[in-house]
């Protein structure tokens with residue numbers, strides 16, 4: 001690692017898809033010049049700190065994320081006295097974010113950033129004591145025989161409670177035979193992977209997601225429950241190794257091309273092992289058509305969702 005000019009936070013380098021919360025190391029000006037360090041690794045610490053940190057604040061993530069990214073910048077990424085910039089749109093409320101950061105010792109000047117963006121530029125709090133990363137919101141839930149605590153925050157799917165579709169899939173999977181390893185495609189904060197491994201349905205899990213913040217929460221939830229979970233930042237289900245069981249609470253907001261590719265990849269996983277996938281009941285026919293290449297499917301209808309299962 002020759003020169004290290006800057007850490008870029010929250011901006012996906014070209015080719016990294018829609019990954020959110022990615023940290024990219026740039027030896028030059030551009031985020032895409034450097035390798036990608038997923039947020040969940042960066043929060044554990046990086047090999048070298050930099051004299052400059054540029055944070056692009058993701059939208060729809062809530063103000064709590066400002067505290068997490070501020071902590072990351074000051075305690076993990078920045079050299080002492082480093083220049084730290086926050087980039088955002090006017091709609092994200094730069095004045096209130098500036099006030100909020102000032103209250104915890106940041107000194108930031110507001111500038112026009114170009115392209116409709118606002119830049120808050122300055123330094124983090126001096127001699128800030130590291131009290132650990134801010135604690136995300138969490139809730140308790142019973143999954144099978146285990147009482148679990150799930151951290152779920154910063155705009156991840158279903159932050160208050162286990163989603164009904166997730167719950168239906170859990171019920172079906174908890175009744176199934178135990179396997180050595182499972183893949184949870186679109187793991188979110190980890191309700192399926194953590195819940196199933198904690199109950200002995202699988203020995204360990206790999207969880208994919210395009211959202212690095214969700215993957216960080218999943219990893220923290222797994223650690224707390226004593227569960228072995230490998231987080232994988234990827235939009236491609238095939239990037240997780242073949243596993244005897246794949247579970248998926250299907251992301252149904254993808255566009256048509258993404259959905260086709262995603263579902264074709266789930267079909268491939270369903271050929272290699274047992275597949276359990278859940279969608280809202282109103283989408284049953286559409287997603288059954290995507291899974292048709294797998295032949296006859298068992299369905300497990302619930303009050304609002306349906307689980308598809310590859311025939312055993």
Ligand SMILES: C[S@@+](CC[C@H](N)C(=O)[O-])C[C@H]1O[C@@H](n2cnc3c(N)ncnc32)[C@H](O)[C@@H]1O
Nearest residue numbers: 157166186187188191208209210211235249251
């Ligand atoms: C309906 S949520 C389910 C989350 C979690 N499994 C649960 O049951 O609470 C779908 C998840 O898929 C993720 N996602 C979207 N596109 C994806 C893709 N191409 N590959 C993997 N995950 C994806 C979203 O970020 C989201 O976390």
